[in-house]
Amino acid sequence: AQRVTQPEKLLSVFKGAPVELKCNYSYSGSPELFWYVQYSRQRLQLLLRHISRESIKGFTADLNKGETSFHLKKPFAQEEDSAMYYCALKGNTPLVFGKGTRLSVIA
Amino acid sequence: DAGVTQSPTHLIKTRGQHVTLRCSPISGHKSVSWYQQVLGQGPQFIFQYYEKEERGRGNFPDRFSARQFPNYSSELNVNALLLGDSALYLCASSLVRGTDTQYFGPGTRLTVL
Numbered sequence: 001a002q003r004v005t006q007p008e009k010l011l012s013v014f015k016g017a018p019v020e021l022k023c024n025y026s027y028s029g030s031p032e033l034f035w036y037v038q039y040s041r042q043r044l045q046l047l048l049r050h051i052s053r054e055s056i057k058g059f060t061a062d063l064n065k066g067e068t069s070f071h072l073k074k075p076f077a078q079e080e081d082s083a084m085y086y087c088a089l090k091g092n093t094p095l096v097f098g099k100g101t102r103l104s105v106i107a
Numbered sequence: 108d109a110g111v112t113q114s115p116t117h118l119i120k121t122r123g124q125h126v127t128l129r130c131s132p133i134s135g136h137k138s139v140s141w142y143q144q145v146l147g148q149g150p151q152f153i154f155q156y157y158e159k160e161e162r163g164r165g166n167f168p169d170r171f172s173a174r175q176f177p178n179y180s181s182e183l184n185v186n187a188l189l190l191g192d193s194a195l196y197l198c199a200s201s202l203v204r205g206t207d208t209q210y211f212g213p214g215t216r217l218t219v220l
Contacts (some may be wrong), residue, residue, distance in 0.1 A: 003151075043110075044150070044197065044211040086149050093163055094140045094199075095209065096147030 002027045002091045006066035013077045014106050021072040021101050023061075023087030032090040033063055033070040036097070039083045047072075047085070057081070077105045109213035111200050119218045120188050128215045129176075129185040132200030139181040140209060141173055142197040150197055156181055158204070185217075193219045 003026040013019055025031060035047040048056045050070060061072045072080040072089060082105045087098045120126050132139050136154045138157040142150035155163035156175035170186045179200075185192055195216050199209040 043213045046208050046210075049208075084209050088149075093152050093165060095142075095150070095152060097142075097151070098149070099149050 002089055002093065002096045003064065004087050004089050004096055004098035006085075006087055006101050008101045009099070010102045012104045012106060015079055016076050019072075019074045019077045019081065019103065019105075021085050021087075021103065023070045023072065025068050025070065025087075025089050027068075027089055027091045028093055031063075033061070034088040034090070034095070035059070035061055035070075035072050036086045036088055037083050038086070044086070074078075079105050079107055081105050084092075087100060109209055111198055113142050113196075113215050115215060117216045117218075119220065121220050122188055122190060124188050124219075125184065125186050126217060128185075128189060128196050128198075128217070130165040130181045130183070130198030130200075130212060132181070132198075133177050133210055136200035136202050136210070137179055138201045138203060138207070139175055139179065140199045140201075141183050142199065143167075144195040144197055144214070146194070146213070149203070153183070189217045190219050193217060 005024045033050045037047045038044045059074045084100050084102050086100045088095045140155040141153040144150040150164040154173045154214045159175045165186040173180045173183045195214040197214045198212045199207045
């Protein structure tokens, strides 16, 4: 079975502080992992995918197969990072999403 | 390009009724997927269509059905609506199947009374 777990519903950090949004997955095969973001009043959009190994808007995420994790990190949070973040896995269905974490960056 | 478009934006139905939701993919995209997002949850996969054929189905009852037209637009149909069908229904398109990036529409908010 494919499952994605995001343990935090809400994460509040101060502007300039480091951010880490946790994501753990369960999948017997070789997964593809994604982070999607939804800013206020906007549609869901892709933030980054593990196969690209790129940094988007200062965010990075490393796939750790041993710990089955794909945590999203940013060294210095900005107010415009406040949004809903979803971790997603592509196994044998298009995408399986976690329940999401709302990131609130406090000025 | 306006991106993925969905209609209607909002819809209110009563239990037992039938509903049809529509999706137009980004021009050139041949794959359309449907997701249901209940309040407080992440999107849940319902169907994927590619080249007008069903290529994947999530764990939803047979009351849910979909189709894709020759112009790659798609419809999601839900029969015998239940209160629990109240949700945001998202459509996503991609160029092809597989690892291609999915682009999401704004969704249709369905309320079942």
